[in-house]
Amino acid sequence: MLNIIFGYSKYYVDNLSENVRRGLRTKIRSGWHANQAPTGYRNCKETRTVVPDGEQFAMVQEIFSLLLSGCYSVSQVHGIVRSRNKVCPAPSSVYNILRNPFYAGYIRSRGQLYPGAHTPAVSKADFEKAQAILSQARKTRPRRLRFDYSSVFSCSACGFGVSAERKIKPSGREYTYYHCTQRGRGCAEPSIEGRELERQIVAFLGEIELPPQPSAAFQREIEIARTELVAVRAKARQAQTQTATDLKRQISNLTDMRLQELIPADEFTRKRQQLERQVNATAEKIKEVDGEIAMFEPLTVLHILLSKARSWLTSVVIEEKRVLLLLLCSNPTIRDRKAILSARNPLSELIFLHGFTRHLTDVKNGGTNPIDVKVVRTEFQTRLQDFLADPETRELAKDARRFIERVEPALLAGNDNNALLPQETERSKPGAG
Numbered sequence: 001m002l003n004i005i006f007g008y009s010k011y012y013v014d015n016l017s018e019n020v021r022r023g024l025r026t027k028i029r030s031g032w033h034a035n036q037a038p039t040g041y042r043n044c045k046e047t048r049t050v051v052p053d054g055e056q057f058a059m060v061q062e063i064f065s066l067l068l069s070g071c072y073s074v075s076q077v078h079g080i081v082r083s084r085n086k087v088c089p090a091p092s093s094v095y096n097i098l099r100n101p102f103y104a105g106y107i108r109s110r111g112q113l114y115p116g117a118h119t120p121a122v123s124k125a126d127f128e129k130a131q132a133i134l135s136q137a138r139k140t141r142p143r144r145l146r147f148d149y150s151s152v153f154s155c156s157a158c159g160f161g162v163s164a165e166r167k168i169k170p171s172g173r174e175y176t177y178y179h180c181t182q183r184g185r186g187c188a189e190p191s192i193e194g195r196e197l198e199r200q201i202v203a204f205l206g207e208i209e210l211p212p213q214p215s216a217a218f219q220r221e222i223e224i225a226r227t228e229l230v231a232v233r234a235k236a237r238q239a240q241t242q243t244a245t246d247l248k249r250q251i252s253n254l255t256d257m258r259l260q261e262l263i264p265a266d267e268f269t270r271k272r273q274q275l276e277r278q279v280n281a282t283a284e285k286i287k288e289v290d291g292e293i294a295m296f297e298p299l300t301v302l303h304i305l306l307s308k309a310r311s312w313l314t315s316v317v318i319e320e321k322r323v324l325l326l327l328l329c330s331n332p333t334i335r336d337r338k339a340i341l342s343a344r345n346p347l348s349e350l351i352f353l354h355g356f357t358r359h360l361t362d363v364k365n366g367g368t369n370p371i372d373v374k375v376v377r378t379e380f381q382t383r384l385q386d387f388l389a390d391p392e393t394r395e396l397a398k399d400a401r402r403f404i405e406r407v408e409p410a411l412l413a414g415n416d417n418n419a420l421l422p423q424e425t426e427r428s429k430p431g432a433g
């Protein structure tokens with residue numbers, strides 16, 4: 001009886017999903033989008049069709065027309081659209097919109113294109129032209145960057161990009177001027193001379209610079225955190241390893257039972273699969289724990305970035321200067337001939353942590369209550385852990401590592417995976433600090 005019910009419900013489920021699949025296929029063949037409508041469109045419940053979505057549809061058309069003008073890169077297109085619309089997609093979404101054939105009237109399903117029945121946002125010819133511009137931009141990008149900081153800054157008055165222009169004075173001297181792309185089109189922000197801009201950038205990099213070798217006090221605190229973390233993780237790893245051993249024993253027992261025909265074949269298969277899934281999950285967790293031991297790596301990489309940035313600015317090629325500045329700063333803007341630069345969150349936190357250990361030394365030297373030292377140390381450890389656990393820290397460290405690998409890979413040598421800030425020799429030196 002039970003078997004019949006099971007059999008029936010399996011038939012029912014299979015049948016249902018097949019019907020759903022068939023429904024989607026029919027929908028696509030008849031020219032309608034089967035899933036959630038993309039940006040610029042909405043699913044109309046009454047007619048079960050996909051229709052243009054007012055302002056969003058106009059915004060998509062604007063995105064295409066700006067790119068098709070040939071004057072703007074994708075990020076510039078994003079900047080312009082952002083300044084004109086209340087809701088604006090992320091730069092990567094702007095790129096995805098430009099790449100999506102849906103806007104030219106096609107539906108993509110399982111790698112196949114089908115003619116759609118919806119209103120296209122651009123003609124097929126324009127869509128193809130946009131694809132050509134996108135792939136061309138990819139190939140020629142390095143050649144187009146003749147200026148150090150064009151399209152790095154945005155204008156603080158109007159939000160548009162800042163571009164550069166070269167001028168030759170009667171004396172024959174060359175000058176580069178950076179100005180808002182909307183200058184003469186309603187923006188009155190004055191332009192800034194290239195050397196002056198560079199001077200301001202160098203001054204900013206001097207402000208956020210860290211010494212090549214972190215202070216002994218800082219290294220000592222990092223070492224304390226590391227020892228603690230390693231102990232906690234070792235415990236977690238041990239627990240997971242024990243679980244894995246238990247599960248393997250259960251599988252072995254189960255196999256014995258099956259061999260003695262104490263359980264039916266289907267029950268054996270089901271139980272064994274269940275146990276194997278648990279074994280895999282445990283192995284994943286062990287891997288995770290091992291990965292976390294290496295979580296101090298961002299500390300090394302971001303420290304290198306902050307200690308070398310100023311000297312790199314004068315030594316690296318133009319393209320890398322731009323990358324460097326964007327790695328270090330969030331949303332650089334220019335206002336009234338001043339570069340408004342602020343370090344990205346993980347970097348300002350790292351600078352703060354460095355200052356904090358100085359505070360710790362001061363508390364100690366001042367002969368303050370030992371409780372104060374404990375409080376300060378606890379706070380340092382908490383902030384350090386937050387810093388290391390922050391996904392933004394890890395993302396930035398990844399980008400920074402790629403950058404360093406290009407410009408000065410020797411700095412990373414010997415600092416692989418488990419890299420920790422304190423150098424072996426420094427740490428073991430008697431009386432260091």
Ligand SMILES: [Zn+2]
Pocket residue numbers: 155156157158159160180181182183187188189
């Ligand atoms: Zn402007």
